[in-house]
Amino acid sequence: MLYLDGNTVKSILNFKRGLELSEEAFRLHASGQVEQPLRTVIKGAENALMGVMPAYVKSGPYQGFGLKSVVVRLGEAACGPSHMGSILIYDEAGTSPVVAVDAGAVTEIRTAAASAHATRLLASPDASRLAILGTGLQARAHLQAMQAVRPIRHVSVWGRSKEACQKFAAWSELHCDLPVSICKTVAEAVRDTDIICTTTAARSPILFRADLPSRCHINAIGSSAPGFQELHEDMYQDSTLFTDCNRSVLAASECVIKAVQAGLLAQENAGTEVGTLSRDTRLQKNPGVTIFKSVGLAVQDLVFAREIIRQWVASR
Template identity: 40%
Template structure:
């Protein structure tokens, strides 16, 4: 008889997946991806009515776990106080191929996405104390504010969003819960003017950030758009940057900002200089000069979910958490 299938819900997943651990986990997973030690097809996304989507993302860590994330993406859920990404991460053990765990996919996605941006920031941003600008005030904005402070001393945070009231509430929460000096900005240009690190975490359909707004030497994590279509940054900013993908084939096929710039004729495929895992592994230079603008384009990747999910599964076993279900 197979061992029971463990189900780990949102509260336990949140408890077991700390930012520092997850930053390490995604760094290792992305380095393995770039070394060819994983297997995965491109993500499969089904468009639904109302701008919503359904995604299936399978993959395998060679010699380790394999599985899939199955997730819905409902951007309007934020206004209702719900997760925009809802789903599960299903894990299989490599020895006999049995399913061993179902992990809450909303929390895994939320934490590992921000942790991946933090890891990229550590590799690409200029060292030392930094000002952080966040565009957006949803769940990923909050997670990025929490995660980036683990890799850089943040001297101040500025947030922008379409609702001034929401942005001000976000800044207040940052001050109260993270202890950072934070303020809301009335527009994108003023939000990023003094930033050393920018995280774009919006649902913008058209670019909101242009080259003229960004000072030399800034690092940008472009996170909000996870498929072809919606785009957060303009073609001139893409063209002026050192542009690094989480997964190069994914960005070449589904990275909206890159695809827009390519269609406009201002870049070609060679502009995606490589993957963040190559930077982590030491085979690709990150920042080449102090005044260079660096961009990490995040689509998200299944190996991040597998690494984070397996960590949650192992920790849940140690602590007796989760729910065992017959299978």
């Protein structure tokens, strides 16, 4: 079986193409072209989870079966990449896997590309001030992804480790040509910002409604399993929620589950799925606070993996 490693994935994909693939994956999901169950999560040692995510695309260039199996190590337990595993792509008959693609690299790019797609739809066109909570691979990927869709000129970062913040700032100046302000508190990091990306494995809320400016867009991608929570449930008071998939978010996002229990969100229709929007979507003139909560969909992995395989074959 052919295996495409992380270096191959990153040599083929960029965020411009990732945006297009994210839009297509969300469109397929919203149009009913995808069969995918909720993610199966198995808890291992402390801060270690295994996720299994199968999907089937019914028609078109991405038609077929795919399955992602990944072990996620969060927080201090993560020595090296936090996501390790493979995406298996099956043959046309759907009887056996023929290609395995590195899941860590795909997850890194497709997660940030999904946030960039939501940001392109929801954030102010002139948004230039970015706050990033977290300092890991997703923090770096999100900085690059935000640069692809908005004129970012100022970046602030918060993390639990001063050393990690300093490494992130040095990386940003080298790879993104952007200076970074290192902040001691979350409230300081998000003050007067236009876009916030939360990329941590927090077990208890780090971002509260009182911390926010009157208008901003938030991409909340960390803490996407029960027992982990970045956003306090009060974040959904006087804000508008958008999701990658309502059903998945209601099953896996602690902050959304608690907001429903508190009566701040409706169980039946917690948010608007981004796949139902288009580039022509126009929000109200001053939308206030918008939140994109994503937990990751198998169809994203399938679409990205099939595109990587297609481009790899074309380059032979």
